[in-house]
Every structure is written in C-alpha cells, then in structure tokens.
Amino acid sequence: MAPNRKAATRVTKRTRATGGASASLADVQSILDWLKSHSTKHTLNGVARYGIPSDNALGVAVKDIQALGKIVGRNHDLALALWETECYEARMLVSFIGDPDRLTSAQMDRWCRDFDSWAICDTLCFHLFDRSPHAWAKVEQWSKRSSEFQKRAAFALLACLAGHDKDAADERFVAGLVLLEDAASDDRNFIKKGHVWALRRIGGRNAELFDASAEVARRLAASTNAAARWVGKTTLRDLKTRPKAVGSESGSGGRVTKRRGKSI
Numbered sequence: 001m002a003p004n005r006k007a008a009t010r011v012t013k014r015t016r017a018t019g020g021a022s023a024s025l026a027d028v029q030s031i032l033d034w035l036k037s038h039s040t041k042h043t044l045n046g047v048a049r050y051g052i053p054s055d056n057a058l059g060v061a062v063k064d065i066q067a068l069g070k071i072v073g074r075n076h077d078l079a080l081a082l083w084e085t086e087c088y089e090a091r092m093l094v095s096f097i098g099d100p101d102r103l104t105s106a107q108m109d110r111w112c113r114d115f116d117s118w119a120i121c122d123t124l125c126f127h128l129f130d131r132s133p134h135a136w137a138k139v140e141q142w143s144k145r146s147s148e149f150q151k152r153a154a155f156a157l158l159a160c161l162a163g164h165d166k167d168a169a170d171e172r173f174v175a176g177l178v179l180l181e182d183a184a185s186d187d188r189n190f191i192k193k194g195h196v197w198a199l200r201r202i203g204g205r206n207a208e209l210f211d212a213s214a215e216v217a218r219r220l221a222a223s224t225n226a227a228a229r230w231v232g233k234t235t236l237r238d239l240k241t242r243p244k245a246v247g248s249e250s251g252s253g254g255r256v257t258k259r260r261g262k263s264i
Contacts, residue, residue: 044057074099076099082094100128100131112142117149125160155197185225192230221235
C-alpha cells in the first residue's frame with residue numbers, strides 16, 4: 001500500500017511549526033492514524049508467527065514504516081512521544097525518526113528495558129542506537145543484564161557497530177569478544193543467536209578480527225556447556241562458508257569482509 005504522504009506531511013509541519021518542541025497529541029494521533037490505515041490482517045498474523053507480541057500491534061509492513069520514517073525525517077520529540085504509546089509499529093518508527101545525537105544514556109536504558117521482542121531490539125540497535133555516542137558503553141553495560149532482550153541488545157548492538165562504525169579500532173571489538181565469550185553459557189534462544197550474529201559481523205571486518213572471532217568460536221565449540229558449544233559450532237560453520245573479504249578499509253586500516261550478516 002502506498003504511503004499516505006499528506007498525513008505524514010501534516011505531522012512534520014506541525015512539529016516544525018512548534019520549533020521542535022515536544023510533540024503534541026495531535027502529532028502522535030496523526031502517526032497512529034497513518035499506521036492504522038496501512039495495517040492488514042495478513043501482516044498482523046505474520047507478527048505473531050515470527051514470535052513478536054501482537055497485543056499492541058496493528059499489522060503494518062516494515063517497508064511502510066520505513067517509508068513513513070523517510071517522509072517524517074528525524075524528529076526526536078515525536079519519537080519520545082511515540083515510544084510512550086507502546087504500539088509496536090510506533091516503536092519501530094522510532095528507529096527511523098529518533099535523533100542519535102539527542103539520545104541520552106538514560107533514554108537508551110529506558111527503551112532497552114521495554115524491549116519485548118527481537119524485532120524491536122534489533123531494529124533500534126541497527127537504525128538508531130549504534131549511531132549514538134553512548135553505543136559502546138551500552139554494549140558492556142547491557143551484556144550484564146539478566147533480561148533476555150536486554151542482554152541480546154548488547155550483542156545485537158555489537159554486531160551493528162561491527163557493520164557500521166568504520167572508525168572503531170580493532171581493540172574495541174576484541175574487548176567485545178571477551179564480553180561475548182563470558183556470556184556464552186546463556187542458553188536462551190535470542191541471546192545465543194545474538195552471539196552468533198556478533199561473532200559473524202566482527203569476523204567480517206578484517207583478517208585480524210576474522211582470526212580473533214574464529215579463535216573464540218573454536219574455544220566455544222569445544223566447551224562442555226551446550227549453549228556455548230552451539231554458538232561456537234554455528235559460528236564456525238558460517239565463517240567457513242562465507243567469502244572472506246572484498247577490499248574496503250576498516251577504521252584500523254585492515255581489510256573489511258563484506259557480508260550479509262542479517263539479524264536472526
């Protein structure tokens with residue numbers, strides 16, 4: 001379904017007219033109306049099939065949410081207000097209109113505590129959190145969290161930084177591998193998959209980090225812990241079967257491996 005540009009443009013004009021002040025209820029309602037007009041039962045059923053809580057979902061395709069995000073543009077005040085609606089699609093939209101430079105550490109923590117699915121966790125990390133100046137600190141902080149999706153956020157964010165932070169030194173990713181190995185005995189599904197995602201993306205940055213990731217994966221594959229063993233073996237399978245590199249430059253001057261490392 002084509003985006004309703006007039007409705008989205010009304011939202012943008014209202015918030016600009018207030019000089020970027022806090023988003024009014026009318027702005028939020030315009031967004032919710034737009035989302036409802038783009039919802040389908042088929043998409044809503046798909047939300048549940050992918051293990052995403054559907055109680056607060058409308059059933060809007062991600063491509064339509066992304067299209068709305070492009071129309072609205074960065075609007076952090078509106079993003080803050082939309083998050084409070086608890087609507088699944090409104091929170092997905094926050095990923096595309098939130099301003100990473102205006103994100104505070106406390107806001108990131110609050111939103112992370114609200115994560116209730118891999119979809120919200122990964123989309124926020126991939127499109128917003130990894131662009132924040134607080135991102136690296138959150139990897140370490142959240143890796144100690146007990147909640148499944150808060151802890152996954154640490155390693156999803158690490159994976160996203162491996163793909164997007166071209167200036168980061170290898171040492172930061174080596175430190176991330178230490179955190180990952182320390183947490184690898186956690187047998188919860190989405191945490192294990194977050195570990196594999198991070199190992200794969202770090203290994204894709206350059207030859208040195210490929211070797212470091214593979215070394216961690218080999219140790220995990222030999223572990224007596226079933227969860228760690230699964231992470232190690234799965235990662236080794238992926239690292240062996242994917243192409244190793246095509247020549248771009250990493251922040252540390254090494255080669256970058258271009259991979260499709262999608263979230264799981």
